[in-house]
Amino acid sequence: MVILPNIVSDRGSRYAVSGGVARGPDDVAAFLKELKRNKKFAKATHNTWAVLLADGTALKGDDGEAGAGMVILRMLERAGLHDRVVVVTRWYGGKHLGGDRFRHVQSCVAAYLEHEGVSDGA
Structure with a gap:
């Protein structure tokens, strides 16, 4: 398990x-x-995730952050990364982020892909 903490902070929300x-x-x-x-992750507002299985099956979970699982999944597809679940965790900071939340999810996934030495395909 790889955990990259404190990838993004914006208006009180924190992402890992x-x-x-x-x-x-x-x-x-x-x-x-x-x-x-880890209690820190158990208490998070959202743990959104996605995985692209080797047989092409796509699985995702938004955990209340509508659309975030699809953002992760699309990035995994572009990168051609199979059999690896990626979880973006958000601790809500009290202010709505609007569309910025999707950019933050993308930044987190990009940081994970870079850590794993995988091109994001973009």
């Missing part, structure tokens, strides 16, 4: 990104459970 191997829904559930064993 994490990722690890996932070859199916059970692996995703286990990853999220392990991540949330």
